Amino acid sequence: MKQMIGGGILFLLLGIPFTIVFLESMMVIHMLVQIPLLILAGWLMGAGVLQKFPRFFANWNGNGVSGILLVSIILMYWMLPRAMDEALLGGWIELFKFISLPVAGLFIRDSWTKLKTNGKSFVFLNFLSMFGLMGWLYMDAPIQLCNNYLELEQKALGWGFLAITLAMILYLLQNVFMDHSGREHEPL
Amino acid sequence: MGANTVLKTRNNQVVLQLIISGVVIVAMIVFGVIMLLAQGGVIELSAAAFYQMLTIHGTGMIGAAALAGSAVMWYFLDHYVNLSKKIFNTNLICFLIGVVMVIIGVFSFEYASGWTFLYPLPALSAGAWGTVGALLYLGGMLLIGVGFLLLFIDTGRAIIQKYGSLGKGLGWDVIAGKKSELDAPPAAVVASTMVTIVNISALTAGATVLVMNIINVVNPAITFDPLLAKNLTYAFGHIFANSTIYMAVVAVYEILSRATNRPWKSNKPFLIAWTSSTILTMIVYPHHLLMDSVMPKWILVMGQVLSYANGLPVLIITAYGALMIVYKSGIKWEMPSALMFLSMFGWTSGAIPAIVDATIVVNHVMHNTKWVPGHFHLYMGLGVVAMVFGFMYYLAKNDSSIQTNGMDRFAFVVYLLSMLGVSGSFLVSGAISTPRRFATHIPEWMGPAQFGAYSGILVALALSIFIIHFVRYLVVRRKALPTTGRAQQGMI
Amino acid sequence: MIQFIAWVVSLFCMLAIAFVFVFVALKSGQRENYEPIVKKWYKVRKVYGISLVVLIAIVSVYTLRNLPYNQPVYGKGIEPIVVGVEAFQFGFDISQREFNVGDSVEFDVTTADVTHGFGIYDEDMNLIAQTQAMPEYTNTVYITFTKPGTYQILCLEYCGLAHHIMVDQLVVKE
Incomplete structure (x- = not known):
């Protein structure tokens, strides 16, 4: 319950026009702060939603695969430079952002516990290579990908993605080489 | 009886993957022969057809080697850890759909970038192929990669579950002296751990570069750093192609030690060799970029030295171990053991031209000549292929009572000599500076190409005889299984 | 050799x-x-x-003592002739095609489209030097011509359907 309230407050804070303008003023903050925070808000609020409608989630997302698929589609959409641009124009796309990303957070919460090791690893490795690619794309693109952000900001975002990729690689390495014997739970 | 039935049902997909790979390999040899005949001036072939065949030949051979190699590895690893059959299945399904996409892309939409799809060639074909062909090919490759990624995630998960970590799967605790050599993980586990590590790395790099190419094909305005693309492409291609031999070599350990009745244990030198191979396999790929003076010089110098070093584990440990285990063992040679022994010769001798070409001064005048295909036709053709067919004979012998006959032994000799002929013709071509991947040759270069083509026909013949033996086994196997087993079996 | x-x-x-x-x-x-x-x-x-x-x-x-990337042995006070090369589908733009025996030449090689190869063949069709023509990058290859004759330039990286007919010539005079 605490989590749900926390999530709700976070969501409301993110929805204040001033915060929106501030967080969207820079590309790297837009992509790597606002968007993850929206997902986090959804994840937190998800605690209550999942409790309220356990049957629905058991029926539609029994093994977690359909949920994570939805998450991937939503996140893939928001990784596109075009999507950020259109969100800046306000209106429906912005609204869609404020709905789709919390929904993604909700389904991450639901799916991640249901997915087995293989599924989690697969999702993790796919995001790893896609974040790497995004880093490369934003750092290297000779053209301005967004109308509203300059190339320099694009480069900063690229470095941000690269940093995330490296962190993921380090996490992966320590995970697979750390000793898991004698433990109940499965790795990753 | 009950246990036996279970084991046989478990092998269904292994058997299926082997027969698919065997048939694909022979089909690809046919394309190879046609290309060599065209280069030798014996037949006329349009440039478009030649380069489409080139693309299919490379993709198909690597794919077949990986499919067969993973079947061998899965078969033995499954004895030691708890693998998911569902994932094994998923990989095959992804593979088959991917292959269909690749074939349609190449032959229906005339896509011909070579199997290396070197950026930005997929998008810039000078009018030879369009977006659809490129997307089908790249998408097919991506799907094949997804399947294999799932497979290696599963092997990694199973190894970690049983042994604690990938480090322990490589026997690091034994190397460190914390555990005795007697408790070291078996060879199949060590090799599988190595393959898991290198291939997950390769496939992640491969996915990045494939999606990058796809983005570039869809919107050519978005470009990427070609040097980074090249690095990633060759990191992926080199590691993935190389890993096939490390998957298949598991069969050598198991089969030779059974045939000679001698143990092939994982001791410290063995484990150190495999850990070295793990690291070296991932970092030697810069020997594909030795001509790019824009690369940092130290990387290229390392590329040479590490490529030399990469020969050491097999020359000092693996091949040496194979020789030792056979030496004065009183072994009764049969098709499986003979092919395994031959495969170690193919591997070691095939590594020599690669090591020579990794020398920067040599690379300067021999890379991108037919010297390089000379290396990998020997290495894969007499290494991986021998392991795969040896394993097929082993399965047939193990699971059924069918006997090999004179034909099989005849095919063995033909295979050995003709494969040497193919590889030798490529090496000679390379020594006289014949460029690789040329649709036509000047008259001076035609002789070796013709010789290679005729040798290739004999290779196809010999491998067909191998396949016939395997099909005989499949027929016997089908009859021997109880009805319930057959119902579960599906295709076979 | x-x-x-x-x-x-x-x-x-x-x-x-x-x-x-x-x-x-x-x-x-x-x-x-x-x-x-x-x-x-x-x-x-x-x-x-x-x-x-x-x-x-x-x-x-x-x-590893003498790498082809270093400006080679003829360094002593001799300035090489710098030649620009731009490869394209399917040919080469070469800023200078005629040389004299003894000339030390630096080829700066790049490409307008996809990756190509730049392989120099002598009159007996032996490959004597090569580098890659990379988009956005310039690779350098050095060579000293010691024999007169017509040298062939071949593309040594597969670049499309006309790859094998992508040739050019250099002439070295006494």
């Missing part, structure tokens, strides 16, 4: 390996206890392994 050495060295090594395999195969009919064999041949392996490592070190040092 290099090709010949490479060929002989490779052939020698491969024949040596073949010899060992045949020897072991011929001896495989006899039967002896494994333990003494292991003991004896582990000792041999030590010597063999160390010699291989030493050999690799020596060959590395020897072959």
Whole structure:
């Protein structure tokens, strides 16, 4: 319950026009702060939603695969430079952002516990290579990908993605080489 | 009886993957022969057809080697850890759909970038192929990669579950002296751990570069750093192609030690060799970029030295171990053991031209000549292929009572000599500076190409005889299984 | 010349390996206890392994002294002729195609579209130098022409359907 309230407050804070303008003023903050925070808000609020409608989630997302698929589609959409641009124009796309990303957070919460090791690893490795690619794309693109952000900001975002990729690689390495014997739970 | 039935049902997909790979390999040899005949001036072939065949030949051979190699590895690893059959299945399904996409892309939409799809060639074909062909090919490759990624995630998960970590799967605790050599993980586990590590790395790099190419094909305005693309492409291609031999070599350990009745244990030198191979396999790929003076010089110098070093584990440990285990063992040679022994010769001798070409001064005048295909036709053709067919004979012998006959032994000799002929013709071509991947040759270069083509026909013949033996086994196997087993079996 | 050495060295090594395999195969009919064999041949392996490592070190040092990337031996006060090369599907733009015997030339190679190769063949169609033509990058290859004649330029990286007819010529005069 605490989590749900926390999530709700976070969501409301993110929805204040001033915060929106501030967080969207820079590309790297837009992509790597606002968007993850929206997902986090959804994840937190998800605690209550999942409790309220356990049957629905058991029926539609029994093994977690359909949920994570939805998450991937939503996140893939928001990784596109075009999507950020259109969100800046306000209106429906912005609204869609404020709905789709919390929904993604909700389904991450639901799916991640249901997915087995293989599924989690697969999702993790796919995001790893896609974040790497995004880093490369934003750092290297000779053209301005967004109308509203300059190339320099694009480069900063690229470095941000690269940093995330490296962190993921380090996490992966320590995970697979750390000793898991004698433990109940499965790795990753 | 009950246990036996279970084991046989478990092998269904292994058997299926082997027969698919065997048939694909022979089909690809046919394309190879046609290309060599065209280069030798014996037949006329349009440039478009030649380069489409080139693309299919490379993709198909690597794919077949990986499919067969993973079947061998899965078969033995499954004895030691708890693998998911569902994932094994998923990989095959992804593979088959991917292959269909690749074939349609190449032959229906005339896509011909070579199997290396070197950026930005997929998008810039000078009018030879369009977006659809490129997307089908790249998408097919991506799907094949997804399947294999799932497979290696599963092997990694199973190894970690049983042994604690990938480090322990490589026997690091034994190397460190914390555990005795007697408790070291078996060879199949060590090799599988190595393959898991290198291939997950390769496939992640491969996915990045494939999606990058796809983005570039869809919107050519978005470009990427070609040097980074090249690095990633060759990191992926080199590691993935190389890993096939490390998957298949598991069969050598198991089969030779059974045939000679001698143990092939994982001791410290063995484990150190495999850990070295793990690291070296991932970092030697810069020997594909030795001509790019824009690369940092130290990387290229390392590329040479590490490529030399990469020969050491097999020359000092693996091949040496194979020789030792056979030496004065009183072994009764049969098709499986003979092919395994031959495969170690193919591997070691095939590594020599690669090591020579990794020398920067040599690379300067021999890379991108037919010297390089000379290396990998020997290495894969007499290494991986021998392991795969040896394993097929082993399965047939193990699971059924069918006997090999004179034909099989005849095919063995033909295979050995003709494969040497193919590889030798490529090496000679390379020594006289014949460029690789040329649709036509000047008259001076035609002789070796013709010789290679005729040798290739004999290779196809010999491998067909191998396949016939395997099909005989499949027929016997089908009859021997109880009805319930057959119902579960599906295709076979 | 290099090709010949490479060929002989490779052939020698491969024949040596073949010899060992045949020897072991011929001896495989006899039967002896494994333990003494292991003991004896582990000792041999030590010597063999160390010699291989030493050999690799020596060959590395020897072959890495003169790399084709460095401006080579003719450095002493001689400025090379700088030639720009731009490859394209399917041909080469070369800023200078005629040279004199003894000229040291630096080819700065790049490409307008996909990756190409830039391989220089002498009159006997021996490959004497090559580099890659990369988009956005310029690779450099140095060469000193010691013999007169017509040199062929071939594309050595697959670049599309006309790859094999992507040729050009350089002329070196006395």
